Amino acid sequence: MRNYLPILKWGREYNRSALSSDLLAAVIVTIMLIPQSLAYALLAGLPPEAGLYASIMPILLYSVFGTSRTLAVGPVAVVSLMTAATLGKVASTGSADYASAALTLAGLSGLILIVMGVFKLGFLANFLSHPVIAGFITASGIIIATSQLKYVLGVDAGGHNLLELMSSLVGHVLDTHWITLLLGVSATLFLFWVRKGLKPLLKRLGAGEALAAALTKTGPIMAVVGTTLAVWYFDLANQGVNVVGAVPQSLPPLTLPSFSLELTKSLLVPALLISIIGFVESISVAQTLAAKKRQRIEPNQELIGLGAANVGAALTGGFPVTGGFSRSVVNYDAGAETPAAGAYTAVLLAVAAVFLTPLVYYLPNATLAATIIVAVLSLVDFSMLSRTWAYSKADFTAVLTTILLTLGIGVEAGVTAGVLISILLFLYKTSRPHVAEVGLVPKTQHFRNINRHSVVTDPSLVSIRVDESLYFANARFLEDYLYDRTVACPDVRHLVLMCSAINEIDMSAIESLEAINHRLKDIGIQLHLSEVKGPVMDKLEQTHFLQELTGRVFLAQYDAIKTLTPSLCEADNAA
Amino acid sequence: MRNYLPILKWGREYNRSALSSDLLAAVIVTIMLIPQSLAYALLAGLPPEAGLYASIMPILLYSVFGTSRTLAVGPVAVVSLMTAATLGKVASTGSADYASAALTLAGLSGLILIVMGVFKLGFLANFLSHPVIAGFITASGIIIATSQLKYVLGVDAGGHNLLELMSSLVGHVLDTHWITLLLGVSATLFLFWVRKGLKPLLKRLGAGEALAAALTKTGPIMAVVGTTLAVWYFDLANQGVNVVGAVPQSLPPLTLPSFSLELTKSLLVPALLISIIGFVESISVAQTLAAKKRQRIEPNQELIGLGAANVGAALTGGFPVTGGFSRSVVNYDAGAETPAAGAYTAVLLAVAAVFLTPLVYYLPNATLAATIIVAVLSLVDFSMLSRTWAYSKADFTAVLTTILLTLGIGVEAGVTAGVLISILLFLYKTSRPHVAEVGLVPKTQHFRNINRHSVVTDPSLVSIRVDESLYFANARFLEDYLYDRTVACPDVRHLVLMCSAINEIDMSAIESLEAINHRLKDIGIQLHLSEVKGPVMDKLEQTHFLQELTGRVFLAQYDAIKTLTPSLCEADNAA
Structure with a gap:
């Protein structure tokens, strides 16, 4: 009361x-x-x-x-x-x-x-x-x-x-x-x-x-x-x-x-x-x-x-x-x-x-x-x-649209368009997440973007980090990305998906992961996961995906590298 | 061609x-x-x-x-x-x-x-x-x-x-x-x-x-x-x-x-x-x-x-x-x-x-x-x-709506409603992100949810981890959450926002962080950030937020604890 x-x-x-x-x-x-x-x-x-x-x-x-x-x-x-x-x-x-x-x-x-x-x-x-x-x-x-x-x-x-x-x-x-x-x-x-x-x-x-x-x-x-x-x-x-x-x-x-x-x-x-x-x-x-x-x-x-x-x-x-x-x-x-x-x-x-x-x-x-x-x-x-121009073009577009439509058409049109365009731009952004191929920073257990840092990798193993939760709007993007990355490289035997930035995986993304797993299996590549967050792992365990997974789930990315390409870690330690 | x-x-x-x-x-x-x-x-x-x-x-x-x-x-x-x-x-x-x-x-x-x-x-x-x-x-x-x-x-x-x-x-x-x-x-x-x-x-x-x-x-x-x-x-x-x-x-x-x-x-x-x-x-x-x-x-x-x-x-x-x-x-x-x-x-x-x-x-x-x-x-x-019932109620709602409307009204209504409802549920989900208050796992440098794990904390410092990117739909949620968490606790002197799961911060979220910083300042609490990802930090540096921030940006959450509440770390090491 x-x-x-x-x-x-x-x-x-x-x-x-x-x-x-x-x-x-x-x-x-x-x-x-x-x-x-x-x-x-x-x-x-x-x-x-x-x-x-x-x-x-x-x-x-x-x-x-x-x-x-x-x-x-x-x-x-x-x-x-x-x-x-x-x-x-x-x-x-x-x-x-x-x-x-x-x-x-x-x-x-x-x-x-x-x-x-x-x-x-x-x-x-x-x-x-x-x-x-x-x-x-x-x-x-x-x-x-x-x-x-x-x-x-x-x-x-x-x-x-x-x-x-x-x-x-x-x-x-x-x-x-x-x-x-x-x-x-x-x-x-x-x-x-x-x-x-x-x-x-x-x-x-x-x-x-x-x-x-x-x-x-x-x-x-x-x-x-x-x-x-x-x-x-x-x-x-x-x-x-x-x-x-x-x-x-x-x-x-x-x-x-x-x-x-x-x-x-x-x-x-x-x-x-x-x-x-x-x-x-x-x-x-x-x-x-x-x-x-x-x-x-x-x-x-x-x-x-x-x-x-x-x-x-x-x-x-x-x-x-x-x-x-x-x-x-x-x-x-x-x-x-x-x-x-x-x-x-x-x-x-x-x-x-x-x-x-x-x-x-x-x-x-x-x-x-x-x-x-x-x-x-x-x-x-x-x-x-x-x-917003300096900070984010998506936000800039939303402001500009709101101002122009409010001035040019009226208050109702302006605010409605502003709301819709911010939602659409947000969805668009998350539908094309930032994806980085990572490698081992020498003498550490850290992994960084291969394009930004000097890192070591092994041709038989590709490590990919996705910086976004996986959901329907980006599930297919990931499917395409991973398949494109591996199909042209006959040396690749292992694909490790580093999940440290994945806060949520929805049903569409689970099915995409199943499809990825299945397609990679057809071309002889094992799919592994690493650094899966607790709540995400809890949910994955409710599905069949983990049983069908051709590879393993590693706690840490370094464990994956150590297990799958031991020579890389040995060489790094010896160097 | x-x-x-x-x-x-x-x-x-x-x-x-x-x-x-x-x-x-x-x-x-x-x-x-x-x-x-x-x-x-x-x-x-x-x-x-x-x-x-x-x-x-x-x-x-x-x-x-x-x-x-x-x-x-x-x-x-x-x-x-x-x-x-x-x-x-x-x-x-x-x-x-x-x-x-x-x-x-x-x-x-x-x-x-x-x-x-x-x-x-x-x-x-x-x-x-x-x-x-x-x-x-x-x-x-x-x-x-x-x-x-x-x-x-x-x-x-x-x-x-x-x-x-x-x-x-x-x-x-x-x-x-x-x-x-x-x-x-x-x-x-x-x-x-x-x-x-x-x-x-x-x-x-x-x-x-x-x-x-x-x-x-x-x-x-x-x-x-x-x-x-x-x-x-x-x-x-x-x-x-x-x-x-x-x-x-x-x-x-x-x-x-x-x-x-x-x-x-x-x-x-x-x-x-x-x-x-x-x-x-x-x-x-x-x-x-x-x-x-x-x-x-x-x-x-x-x-x-x-x-x-x-x-x-x-x-x-x-x-x-x-x-x-x-x-x-x-x-x-x-x-x-x-x-x-x-x-x-x-x-x-x-x-x-x-x-x-x-x-x-x-x-x-x-x-x-x-x-x-x-x-x-x-x-x-x-x-x-x-x-989907077992995996995610949001996905279940989307399937059920699509089936019922397709059967009951027609194919066009069914598929349109399905798309709209999945987008709305996704937005709703991300607008109420998972937020965990974290504490130090004894004898480690790891931090875990205080409700799930046995961790140590100090009454003068609150550490919050947000498991979602910050954008307009959840910016106010975070504002309310952080203010509610601190306003009733006169002992709190430091609030550390652990940003390890934050892949993106949009303009609305920046402004919310500014408002949070300002309001906490009014009640004598410093706001700190920790584990900010590289690309997010790059963007923050383009704004005035970091200059106005009452606290500091720490590379690792453990650094924040060590600097702000050294007694906690010493006690833990001594224990």
Whole structure:
């Protein structure tokens, strides 16, 4: 029971000191979350209040079911983009169907996460390789930033990939609304300056590191306050500047997502992708922060916590959520000690939703877009391309494909292609394992690649080391390799397969070994094994292979050489 | 050039002795092929002459481009079944569209094989694991045998999976034509007796092994001659026994397959599956026979040879073909020395197609069905189920899924599911690698699993050996494992990762190692590596990981222990 309700663990140790730390962190995170929530709702194509609602109940539920003490759950950039891309296919932005589909998407995503958690399927997320995630996040950052340019320009444009977005923007560039552009660009430049220049300035003015860092985080709220006042004072809303407008003063409403067959069918795959991407993003933040305090994250319980958060979003007018990087770091840095900090944040956000929404009436959309652009551009990082280029062409191919397809076609295509191509390249790599012919290093009992080292060999004996487990995809490769190596050499009497790097042999590989044994027997060559690992030997003993083996199984490669070609060892010892 | 035309190699050594061996083999194979060709055309749902045509030009072309000296190419049971299953979806059996689609299917299959050969994509066939092939062939054998029962009963039934076939047969069982049934059952029993009883009988009568074996192979032709004479003598065709009827007396016609977009689209995936299944079946026969004479098979050139054979089938009124097991063994046993034997077989079959077709007018379809049933039942072998059950549950799951889906849904679904499930299970297995905590075996420098062996350890040092390459699918698993192992133990100061079984580390795993290093650092634990393989070390040196590593890289695990916990080694030496 306590495994499924982590709150029972930390709740009983809760004390006054934790309370005051958590409250302080909650205030700071709330100030940060208000503009962020509104902005990500805009990005997802939903009304601004949806962003607030998506930050209240989900945080509360995560604080009950989640295992991270400092993770802050809510709308995040990449998941909001994926939400917009998905919903755009089933309804038109701004329609009631669109908001209703957002609830279904959050609900499906929540149920998928819970099912994955209950059945311990968290390992599925492992198939998103790091290079694919890096490529996907970089490309998403570019798409998100581009998608927000329309608010900065004050024009009507759209699209779900870079090509569509750019051509739409270019087509509308002559409609640019200059006052909006001025506001948007000012906010953007201000936010960039806050990031780069404010902290050094504050420190020069004598502020401590912590204070300087905290004030730097208030950049978005300062931009929001400044531009809202400007719009109000100069009456810019009546001059065509798009503003957030009337936001209902209300607690999150109770909503029931529709799970009609048709809608579920078209949202199921996107919901799965959103769940997995969200989980991967969230768990790595949670683990990094937990490690700093020797705390543990249970990946499968995290799935349940995030699942509950998403079901909460679906039931209270929100949209898909996950643990966010920047807000969690702020929460951690602000001193949050338990998930109660999240609960207090939720309460403060609820108060804001009821009392403060009139204050954002004059907040220009361009400012929200500016906060998004500045936030996501920090996600854009092409260094994975150069790192993988140097390290592994397979990984490079996976990153490049993910980036190009995400930019060129869309987020769903990009991430799916990335996953498939990493799996295919991995299979291809293991299907052509590294195989070395080895010889004895003189005066030792070690064996090394004959092409890399000066070693001694005997023409009657060939020793082959395979640096990979044997399974169906490389079984035939080995068959071909060994047969090719021996068929042209009538002197060969013994073939020793050195199995030190073989961690597993599957049924296909057993049958290939049987075929190799049989074919070598036909041409008068004995097959021997050496250095077979314990677990592999256990499995071989369950088959007929060892009885049919024409040669022997040697514990060590040197034993094989000593037994089969004693003259070689004698000569080496005598030399 | 000679690589692409193997005929240039063996052709220049051709002599009189090879000629006479090849001619003899050709005669024997022709006698065997005539009933087989007619029968497989029946199975594929095509007119009988298509079977002969599919055996003439393909054999000729294979003898020019193929690398096996004894492989006999033509229609085979499993590929004919797949052909019928595919064509049944695009046209109705017996229609002109059906025969025309068969040409397209052969043409596509040929082109796919040639492309695979030219681009050296033969490794794709490796993803069909042995258990999946065994399950697929067994299930196909059952479906084929069941599909032929309608000819033995003389009723009109159909279906492409076992359920459809059985329910259709049961629905028509009251229409059974008793004379046909008598003929069919007699032929079946006779053929079974020939297989089991004739050879011992002949040997008791004093015949030599070779003669007895050769006569046993003439069973089908004897059944054909016997039942044809019976139908002719008793005028059974007029009493409702279905016979082959008029077959055009002609050389193979020149045909041009249609590659219309729609047809190509619906046949492309089946053609790919047929190509790969056919290639896998053919190459294993070819390799087994070649090994007996120290001959070599070039898999990629084999693709070209089989591709040419299929293109030949498409251009001369045939249907998809491949190298057959039983006919190749007969060819080999009969003494064929070069692919010229195939060419002579083609000539003899052409002579038969022109002059002998009137003789099969009264041949009952029930006899052809009997030859198919007896031939395919030898393919049915459920032993793979018990073997894999004992050896590996993953392999067992793959076989069972393949068998059930092939029987229950159809050949295409069965083989596709088999391939996908083997890949998924392989990925799942490698995503949860075997990880052992190891300790020092007293008085040695060896390290073994602490749970299996009596070893010594020091509380400040944890040694972990991972028995798998590190890649994206298991990178997070390792992260979780190492963090879980150390977070609860405040005594631990050193974690040594023993890398002796790690053949490869991809970019995701590097990043995971960086995260592990970072998190362990946060809780005051140094990360060390030991026994890193040369190629893996080469790659690690291209990254920043080694500079960031808090600990050291030790050549041997014992060095790590000696350096980090000298007291342990001293105590052990002193003990």
